[in-house]
Amino acid sequence: MTKNAVHKESGSMSGRVFEVLREDLLNGQYQAGEKLAIASLRATYQIGLSPLREALSRLAAVGLLEQESQRGFRVPKLTSDELQDIVELRVELEGMAISRALRYGDANWESEVLAAGHRLKNASNKGVPQAEWEQLHTQFHAVLLSSCQSVWMLKFIRQLHEQFDRYRRKAPRNPAIRGTLDAQHEQLVELALARKEAEIRQLLEDHIRLSHEVALQSCA
Amino acid sequence: MTKNAVHKESGSMSGRVFEVLREDLLNGQYQAGEKLAIASLRATYQIGLSPLREALSRLAAVGLLEQESQRGFRVPKLTSDELQDIVELRVELEGMAISRALRYGDANWESEVLAAGHRLKNASNKGVPQAEWEQLHTQFHAVLLSSCQSVWMLKFIRQLHEQFDRYRRKAPRNPAIRGTLDAQHEQLVELALARKEAEIRQLLEDHIRLSHEVALQSCA
DNA sequence: AATATTGAAAAAATCGATTTTTAAGACCAT
DNA sequence: ATGGTCTTAAAAATCGATTTTTTCAATATT
Numbered sequence: 001m002t003k004n005a006v007h008k009e010s011g012s013m014s015g016r017v018f019e020v021l022r023e024d025l026l027n028g029q030y031q032a033g034e035k036l037a038i039a040s041l042r043a044t045y046q047i048g049l050s051p052l053r054e055a056l057s058r059l060a061a062v063g064l065l066e067q068e069s070q071r072g073f074r075v076p077k078l079t080s081d082e083l084q085d086i087v088e089l090r091v092e093l094e095g096m097a098i099s100r101a102l103r104y105g106d107a108n109w110e111s112e113v114l115a116a117g118h119r120l121k122n123a124s125n126k127g128v129p130q131a132e133w134e135q136l137h138t139q140f141h142a143v144l145l146s147s148c149q150s151v152w153m154l155k156f157i158r159q160l161h162e163q164f165d166r167y168r169r170k171a172p173r174n175p176a177i178r179g180t181l182d183a184q185h186e187q188l189v190e191l192a193l194a195r196k197e198a199e200i201r202q203l204l205e206d207h208i209r210l211s212h213e214v215a216l217q218s219c220a
Numbered sequence: 221m222t223k224n225a226v227h228k229e230s231g232s233m234s235g236r237v238f239e240v241l242r243e244d245l246l247n248g249q250y251q252a253g254e255k256l257a258i259a260s261l262r263a264t265y266q267i268g269l270s271p272l273r274e275a276l277s278r279l280a281a282v283g284l285l286e287q288e289s290q291r292g293f294r295v296p297k298l299t300s301d302e303l304q305d306i307v308e309l310r311v312e313l314e315g316m317a318i319s320r321a322l323r324y325g326d327a328n329w330e331s332e333v334l335a336a337g338h339r340l341k342n343a344s345n346k347g348v349p350q351a352e353w354e355q356l357h358t359q360f361h362a363v364l365l366s367s368c369q370s371v372w373m374l375k376f377i378r379q380l381h382e383q384f385d386r387y388r389r390k391a392p393r394n395p396a397i398r399g400t401l402d403a404q405h406e407q408l409v410e411l412a413l414a415r416k417e418a419e420i421r422q423l424l425e426d427h428i429r430l431s432h433e434v435a436l437q438s439c440a
Numbered sequence: 441a442a443t444a445t446t447g448a449a450a451a452a453a454t455c456g457a458t459t460t461t462t463a464a465g466a467c468c469a470t
Numbered sequence: 471a472t473g474g475t476c477t478t479a480a481a482a483a484t485c486g487a488t489t490t491t492t493t494c495a496a497t498a499t500t
Contacts, residue, residue: 011289048485057274061281069231268455
């Protein structure tokens with residue numbers, strides 16, 4: 001066996017290009033509304049037509065691309081309306097998830113939350129590369145809710161995070177708000193370990209809505 | 221333009237086989253846990269390898285298939301645990317959706333609810349073919365929530381319905397419960413038009429949980 | 441001048457051939 | 471017999487060639 005594959009998709013060409021392309025889409029490598037030139041993607045990612053189209057099909061299925069019959073794939077537009085929709089659903093779903101996570105989380109979950117929080121805090125202080133911070137940030141939020149015992153809830157929340165990140169990562173840096181958000185991450189760890197349900201639920205909502213303010217700057 | 225395409229996917233081979241295969245999966249044409257033989261599917265659906273694989277990739281992306289790297293596609297197993305997960309999420313999401321649907325629904329929405337309810341009632345009385353009833357039933361629940369103004373909520377609810385139907389359609393008929401469920405559909409129409417939020421929310425939850433009882437019979 | 445038609449170029453979608461990987465059975469060694 | 475290696479058949483994944491559809495501009499028509 002290969003030693004501890006980080007990327008679960010890495011077993012096939014199609015899976016690899018799916019992951020790389022997803023990252024590139026989240027990072028705004030392609031303009032919102034842009035049509036993807038398949039021939040050009042083939043060259044960029046050094047991949048054959050079939051696995052590339054499979055990857056594009058899957059990305060469309062999860063809403064990271066739009067597929068128009070007979071006229072290829074486009075990057076979806078960014079609108080403040082859709083962002084609002086995403087935010088409201090995040091508040092509801094993550095609210096439910098964090099309550100259940102506190103209820104079902106065991107000692108091992110506590111350790112993972114603590115560890116993920118620590119890694120994120122370090123990365124925020126030292127100026128690690130943006131890509132690395134993003135990964136730790138995604139990981140932190142995932143771990144926090146991981147013990148909620150609902151596969152489908154986690155699936156949907158992950159999808160909403162991906163969508164949200166298309167907006168957030170495109171928005172201009174805001175150091176003032178950034179500081180508050182970082183502080184909230186630390187408070188989330190504390191409240192999680194202390195199992196303060198009402199408080200953490202409120203804080204998580206505040207956190208999402210504050211991120212919303214930042215992300216809003218990405219759509220004019 | 222072609223006249224009023226019912227199936228939005230019908231513009232491509234890949235899209236058509238996606239829809240047909242989805243229906244077949246929901247109707248239990250393939251055993252839970254079964255591995256799909258691609259060569260055989262190619263023959264069955266009279267389609268080339270590339271569009272078939274694209275369709276399978278998309279089905280896997282929405283959870284109607286599982287893809288194991290380098291070893292093809294399988295039909296996911298049915299477990300009462302997962303069914304429970306799906307039901308709880310349906311209750312939460314459809315609860316939110318119906319409240320918003322009442323808030324934002326206009327006169328046109330009322331007409332559509334009335335019409336969809338009527339079509340379903342007729343189909344339930346006369347013994348229309350099962351496939352037709354299923355389509356009207358899906359349509360009814362979709363229309364009821366359609367005015368909720370949240371694209372993402374509707375997307376997730378549709379996905380949960382598909383999953384739920386894998387269980388329900390496989391379960392044995394239960395005429396007694398079936399009668400109650402049919403009656404609930406009619407009550408849902410009445411309460412929707414009367415904008416009785418608390419009542420309809422409760423009824424929708426009852427409806428989902430009663431369906432749960434039926435669907436449970438599909439996993440031993 | 442505005443609109444329609446046509447034809448060439450470009451792009452998307454489909455196809456089956458080829459390559460790679462897995463699964464299964466035969467054979468051998470312990 | 472059990473466990474391991476090798477061989478071969480089957481299946482999955484990838485590839486680029488071919489076909490189909492769209493796009494766009496040039497020409498024709500009202």
